[in-house]
Amino acid sequence: MPLVDINNPQMIKFLVETYEKTARLRMRWNILNADKLNSAANLDREEKGYRDVDVTKATMELGLAGLQRDNITDARNKRLKHKIDGKIPGIESLRKGHSIVDVELGKATDDPKLARPDTDLSIDPIMRPVNPKQKKILYMGRPYYGREVYLKKRCKAQAPEDRYYFAETSSWVYGWRMKDSYQKSRGPLHGRVWRLAREVSRTGPAPDPAYYQQPGKDPGKC
Incomplete structure (x- = not known):
């Protein structure tokens, strides 16, 4: 529910009228019940001679009717035979x-x-079993083996669903089990690629890229 805008003039007028109406209703109730309020405040009433034991006894007597009803119902239900429909499901x-x-x-x-x-x-287990070939990487020397190589092949090369049964973190929800989707994630088929940025060095002269072809016999054709 949106907050009330107390700076709105119309809302201020409404609140003032509501407060005045509430004050008039309270004043009217106090006038109608003035005698009861005075008697309650002065304690000028006839003593009935009740004790603490009498109050406790009256409270217990009020609950005896319900206790008797429950005892009768329980006695009747104990004599009934339990209904068993087939096999009861267990552990x-x-x-x-x-x-x-x-x-x-x-x-x-x-x-x-x-x-x-x-x-x-x-x-149930959280992680899927690790491939024995990947485990051997941990116990072999660096730089081609070791912890960094293991994490790279374990985490970067494998999808989360290949390592865990369920998504353990909220970030795995996006892209979880993408292999099941008919829309495979792939790059653009006709996207622009700047080959010179990957194959030509910017530090000086460099040979032609590998995809350049040798010129033919006709000098007008390449």
Whole structure:
């Protein structure tokens, strides 16, 4: 709901009229109930002789009717026979149809952690198993192997859905499972490319690019 613009002259007039109307209604109520207010303020009333025990007893007696009704209902329900329609779902039915294997996001043959019984309610694995060839990169020397090369091949060469079962961060939502889209992400087919910027050095004279052809016999043609 938008805030009220208290600087608007029409709104100021409306608020003033509302406040005056509220003040008149309160004053009218005080005049009509002046006798009750005076008696309540002066405590000039007849003593009834109630004690704390009497107040507690009256409160308990009010709840006895509901307590008696509930006891009768419970006694009748205890004599009834439970209705069992087929097999009662248990622990083995909680994961059925909702596991990673059931939703076809992974296979137990590829990830041994997914080969679990239905009674196992542990949390599903977050990351997919790492390729053994990529693991070997961590234990080999640099510069062609090591941690940096592993991260480059693991993170930059593979899409997030190839490394994780679900999107773990909000930034992965954009572009998640792009392989399933019929509109493949690709560059423009007829975009302009400045080849000289990639193949010719700006620091001095350089040979012709590799895509230049040798001139033919006819000097008018290339």
